[in-house]
Amino acid sequence: MAKTPKTYHVKSFGCQMNVYDGERMSELMAEQGLSAAASAEEADLVVLNTCHIREKATEKVYSDIGRLRKGGRKPMIAVAGCVAQAEGEEIVRRAQVDVVVGPQAYHNLPKLVADAAGGKAALDTDMPLASKFGALPARRRVAPGAFLTVQEGCDKFCTYCVVPYTRGAEVSRPFAAIVDEARALVDAGAREITLLGQNVNAWADEDGRGLDALIRDLDRIEGLARIRYTTSHPNDMTQRLIDAHRDVEKLMPYLHLPVQSGNDRVLKAMNRSHSRDSYLRILDRVREARPDIALSGDFIVGFPGETDAEFEDTLRLVDEVRYSQAFSFKYSPRPGTPAAEMDGAVPRGVMDERLQRLQAALNRDQAAFNEATVGKTCDVLIERRGKHPGQMLGKSPWLQSVHLATDAQIGDMVTVDIERAGPNSLAGVERVKAAA
Ligand code: 5AD
Ligand code: SF4
Numbered sequence: 388m389a390k391t392p393k394t395y396h397v398k399s400f401g402c403q404m405n406v407y408d409g410e411r412m413s414e415l416m417a418e419q420g421l422s423a424a425a426s427a428e429e430a431d432l433v434v435l436n437t438c439h440i441r442e443k444a445t446e447k448v449y450s451d452i453g454r455l456r457k458g459g460r461k462p463m464i465a466v467a468g469c470v471a472q473a474e475g476e477e478i479v480r481r482a483q484v485d486v487v488v489g490p491q492a493y494h495n496l497p498k499l500v501a502d503a504a505g506g507k508a509a510l511d512t513d514m515p516l517a518s519k520f521g522a523l524p525a526r527r528r529v530a531p532g533a534f535l536t537v538q539e540g541c542d543k544f545c546t547y548c549v550v551p552y553t554r555g556a557e558v559s560r561p562f563a564a565i566v567d568e569a570r571a572l573v574d575a576g577a578r579e580i581t582l583l584g585q586n587v588n589a590w591a592d593e594d595g596r597g598l599d600a601l602i603r604d605l606d607r608i609e610g611l612a613r614i615r616y617t618t619s620h621p622n623d624m625t626q627r628l629i630d631a632h633r634d635v636e637k638l639m640p641y642l643h644l645p646v647q648s649g650n651d652r653v654l655k656a657m658n659r660s661h662s663r664d665s666y667l668r669i670l671d672r673v674r675e676a677r678p679d680i681a682l683s684g685d686f687i688v689g690f691p692g693e694t695d696a697e698f699e700d701t702l703r704l705v706d707e708v709r710y711s712q713a714f715s716f717k718y719s720p721r722p723g724t725p726a727a728e729m730d731g732a733v734p735r736g737v738m739d740e741r742l743q744r745l746q747a748a749l750n751r752d753q754a755a756f757n758e759a760t761v762g763k764t765c766d767v768l769i770e771r772r773g774k775h776p777g778q779m780l781g782k783s784p785w786l787q788s789v790h791l792a793t794d795a796q797i798g799d800m801v802t803v804d805i806e807r808a809g810p811n812s813l814a815g816v817e818r819v820k821a822a823a
Contacts, residue, residue, distance in 0.1 A: 391504040392431030392463050394424040400447065401438025403617065404583050405468055407534040409436045411523050412467065412493055418524045419497050427455060432463045432500060437470035439549050441719040445470055452482045463503060467493055469553035473723075475512050485509060490539075490554055494522035514555045520564065526571045531770055531798040532782065533577035537565050537601065538584030543620060545647075546658045546725040547687065547718060550585050559590045562601060569605050578798055579613035579639075579768055579782075580605065587616045588623040599627040606637050612800055613768065613784075617643045618685075621661045624669050633676035640677050641711075641786045644669070645685035649704030650697040653690055656729070663704060670708060681711035681756065681785035688745055689718040689738035692731030698741050705748045711756040711785060713749045717742050750810060757787060757808035764818060767803045769795050788812040 395416040399409035412434055413423065424430035433455055438444040448470050455462055465486035466478050472489035479487060485503040488496055489512035499509040520536075540555040541548070569580055582601070584590055590598045598616065605614055614637045621644060631638055644666075648654050651662050673680055686701060705713075717738045720727040733741075760783065767781035767789045777792050781801070790812060795801045803815040 390431065390463075392500065393421060394430050395421045395432040395434065396424045396427045396430035397434040397436060398427055398451070399436040399468075400444060401436075401440060401468070403534055403581065404536055404539070404585070405436050405438060407536050407583055408468070408490060408493060409434075410529070410534070412436065412496055414524050414527065415494070415496055419500075427462075428460075430462055432465065434465045434467055434496075437466060437468035439469035439473045439553050439721070441716060442721075443719070445474075448478075449482060452484065463500065465496065465500065465503075467496075469549065472512050472553040473549060476510060479508065479510065487512065489513070491515065491519060494519040518558070518560065520560060526568065526575045529572055529575045529577050531577060531768055532579045532581065533572045533575075534581050534583050535565065535568055535572060536560070536583045537598075538587050538590040541585045542589075543586065543622075543660070544658060544725075546656065546729070547690065547721065549721045549724060552723060554585055557586060557589055559584075559592060562592045562594075562596065562604070565601060566604060566608075569608060569611065573608055573610045576798060578611065578800065579615065580611060582614070582616040584616075585618065586620050586623060588619040588625070588628055597625060597627060599625065599631040602628075602631050602635055602638055606635050612637065612766075614638050615641060615786075619644050621646070621659075621666050621669055624673070626672070629669075629672050629676045632673060632680065639784050639786070640680045641683070641784070642673060642680055643683040643685075644673075646704065647685060647687050648690065648693070648697070649701035650693075653693055653697050653700075656692065657687075657690060657726070663700065667704070667707065679785075682708060683786075684708070684710055684713045686713065686715040686745060686749075687718050688715065688741040689733035691718070691726055691729035691733070693718075693733055693741075702745065702748055705745065705752065709752050709756070710749060711787075712753045715742060715745050715749060754808075754810045756785075757810065757813060760785070760787065760805050760813055761808050762805065764802060764804050766800050767791065767815070769793070769797055769799045769801060771797060783813065790814045791817055793817045 397409045397413045399405045427433050437448045464484040466484050467488045471487045486499045486509045491514040492511040502509040538559045540557045541551045542557045588598050646666050769779050769781040773780045781789050802818040805813050805815040807814040
């Protein structure tokens with residue numbers, strides 16, 4: 388029987404929403420009187436906050452469980468997140484973990500841990516109607532760049548994706564609850580807030596307000612310097628939201644708008660419900676509203692049936708858009724999704740080659756985007772210490788990492804002349820303030 392744990396460690400995989408959930412679970416454990424262990428290896432309770440989006444992510448969980456038990460150690464292990472939701476009891480069967488808790492049930496973690504310590508099976512993958520957020524403790528201390536979940540779940544049912552099954556239907560948190568949490572985050576040290584949702588731009592409330600209205604309201608919070616949001620779906624990119632990029636100074640010039648493929652037949656088979664052209668026209672309007680906007684995206688290569696010519700369409704789209712950065716993946720069949728039943732599996736070698744070619748093009752554009760920042764002056768939000776003494780690391784408005792030598796502290800906003808660019812980061816010098 389597992390003992391009642393005194394120390395905990397939460398390890399999050401996957402998307403930023405998992406990072407947010409991981410922070411909230413840590414706060415819950417701290418509220419229960421547990422203290423944070425220095426590492427997973429030293430903790431009495433390890434929460435693995437898992438991702439189910441691609442096969443590799445899932446397999447990682449099982450190898451992690453094995454590693455935690457090396458040398459005969461027996462920490463209490465809780466599997467949370469999307470693998471917990473998708474596999475449920477199967478995880479208990481396969482790996483004999485103590486707790487399994489889904490992404491909509493983790494407010495029950497204290498009870499589940501107590502049950503497990505008492506020798507009871509502790510599994511909760513319910514998706515209750517009442518939101519978990521009301522049952523979570525208040526935010527206390529956070530990093531300068533904080534996450535805030537405003538919307539969860541997905542009703543789009545892209546044929547490759549598990550999210551509608553693991554995170555459930557689209558649900559928007561109420562306007563007032565979000566604004567309250569944003570204020571609490573700022574009081575707890577946040578200067579930048581990234582609004583999170585699987586379809587964050589589908590956020591809406593009962594009064595018909597959309598994400599643009601929420602952003603305009605958050606803009607008024609004193610002490611909050613920057614607002615970002617992710618991840619968006621092209622079909623929910625309203626003109627009002629695009630206009631907010633023109634009007635709201637705190638809204639950073641950055642948009643992550645996944646397209647997945649540049650070919651209409653593939654987009655249709657993916658059930659994306661937008662075309663190559665409609666996607667590009669949205670970007671036209673976004674760039675019209677905010678000419679310096681940095682664009683990011685997600686891509687899948689080797690979707691079932693994807694031909695060489697169809698893949699070339701994706702490369703051509705990349706050439707046209709010139710992303711500042713992007714994420715690209717090999718298609719991974721997920722059990723229970725429609726695409727997993729489709730014919731036309733693309734051979735591994737072909738998939739590898741396509742991914743390499745796509746990533747070469749994306750890396751080229753990322754380097755060019757970084758290079759184009761050299762000579763500009765911009766605000767940098769200091770987030771952490773660098774490797775060298777006196778060196779700090781922060782983020783540009785376009786989400787690039789910036790290294791600089793400065794006396795500024797974590798959480799400060801400094802004005803920086805960008806002097807050098809690398810493939811993954813920038814370097815600059817702090818602009819000395821003119822004497823008053
Ligand atoms: N295989 C490969 N990539 C996937 N993604 C989602 N599902 C799959 C899958 N089955 C990618 C998409 C999505 C990102 C979060 O992960 O590009 O936008
Ligand atoms: Fe992974 Fe998607 Fe779950 Fe995030 S929501 S953890 S990306 S499966």
